[in-house]
Amino acid sequence: MSSNSCCVYFGDKLAAYGFGDEHPFGPQRHHVFRTAFYQQQLEQKVDILPPVTTDQQTLTLFHTPEYIQKVIEQSKFGVGYLDNGDTPAFIGMYQAACTVAGTVVDAIDQLMSTNYKKAFIPIAGLHHARRHIAAGFCIVNDCGIAIETLFTKYQLKRVAYVDIDAHHGDGVFYSFEDDPRLIFVDMHEDGKYLYPGTGAITETGKGPGAGTKLNIPMPPKADDEQFFKVWPLVEQFLEKHQPEFILFQCGADSIKDDPITHLEYSEKAHAHAASRLSQLADKYCDGKILTMGGGGYNHDNIAKTWTAVVDALSD
Numbered sequence: 001m002s003s004n005s006c007c008v009y010f011g012d013k014l015a016a017y018g019f020g021d022e023h024p025f026g027p028q029r030h031h032v033f034r035t036a037f038y039q040q041q042l043e044q045k046v047d048i049l050p051p052v053t054t055d056q057q058t059l060t061l062f063h064t065p066e067y068i069q070k071v072i073e074q075s076k077f078g079v080g081y082l083d084n085g086d087t088p089a090f091i092g093m094y095q096a097a098c099t100v101a102g103t104v105v106d107a108i109d110q111l112m113s114t115n116y117k118k119a120f121i122p123i124a125g126l127h128h129a130r131r132h133i134a135a136g137f138c139i140v141n142d143c144g145i146a147i148e149t150l151f152t153k154y155q156l157k158r159v160a161y162v163d164i165d166a167h168h169g170d171g172v173f174y175s176f177e178d179d180p181r182l183i184f185v186d187m188h189e190d191g192k193y194l195y196p197g198t199g200a201i202t203e204t205g206k207g208p209g210a211g212t213k214l215n216i217p218m219p220p221k222a223d224d225e226q227f228f229k230v231w232p233l234v235e236q237f238l239e240k241h242q243p244e245f246i247l248f249q250c251g252a253d254s255i256k257d258d259p260i261t262h263l264e265y266s267e268k269a270h271a272h273a274a275s276r277l278s279q280l281a282d283k284y285c286d287g288k289i290l291t292m293g294g295g296g297y298n299h300d301n302i303a304k305t306w307t308a309v310v311d312a313l314s315d
């Protein structure tokens with residue numbers, strides 16, 4: 001067994017989750033990360049694990065059987081869209097989605113039962129899919145599957161989900177809005193200016209979940225200065241709720257010059273978040289934090305941001 005406490009997953013099966021070379025969410029996102037990872041010799045600090053493909057039963061932890069059946073059917077021919085026009089069907093998408101979900105569940109199993117404490121998966125964090133429908137390039141919601149796995153298989157009472165992708169993690173938020181076990185924190189570009197339009201500061205959870213959710217909309221062009229000013233609120237919220245496991249969606253589309261968003265952080269924001277969440281995980285979660293790459297459609301940003309996150313997690 002290696003002495004590294006951090007593991008990183010990549011491999012061509014993960015790259016297969018994408019909508020082709022011409023689409024912003026294409027296979028190159030995985031490859032530019034892998035190339036930068038080796039250029040920075042991160043393999044000396046972390047272990048590399050292969051992607052794992054799961055089955056229908058795991059998807060059912062979060063998704064409805066009817067929706068999964070629809071994905072299986074459309075995966076055979078790859079025609080049309082899975083939603084109203086953002087998420088095109090492609091041949092093999094069911095298997096690719098099962099690989100994203102299976103890799104996330106494998107990472108949880110590793111963190112819960114081996115010496116690994118931190119894990120990073122570049123192609124994961126598909127936070128827009130709902131239980132019964134695809135949305136915003138997300139065929140399955142691996143974040144939701146991860147949360148349900150921690151609740152059901154590992155019987156955890158409080159799981160934190162922290163999301164700094166430019167887009168609001170609506171698929172996670174609304175699926176657990178009334179569930180007090182999910183401590184949800186999301187910094188995103190204000191929904192007045194960006195898809196999916198949700199995540200107002202007044203959305204703090206419902207019913208038994210009231211007060212367990214924190215949405216922080218950021219204005220377009222918000223930079224590192226604004227990020228670092230707001231970030232302590234995230235830590236205070238987690239300190240208050242003391243989660244047993246942290247899930248972190250570190251989408252690189254909140255970095256300056258992303259082609260589809262308007263935030264202007266640098267990779268220093270993401271590295272800081274990873275480092276501080278890692279410390280909070282050491283304090284409350286026996287070190288356990290699973291980080292998912294999320295969005296990001298500027299390849300240079302993906303390369304520098306995700307490697308900075310891995311570097312921070314492995315320190």
Ligand SMILES: [Zn+2]
Binds near residue numbers: 165166167251253295
């Ligand atoms: Zn995004």
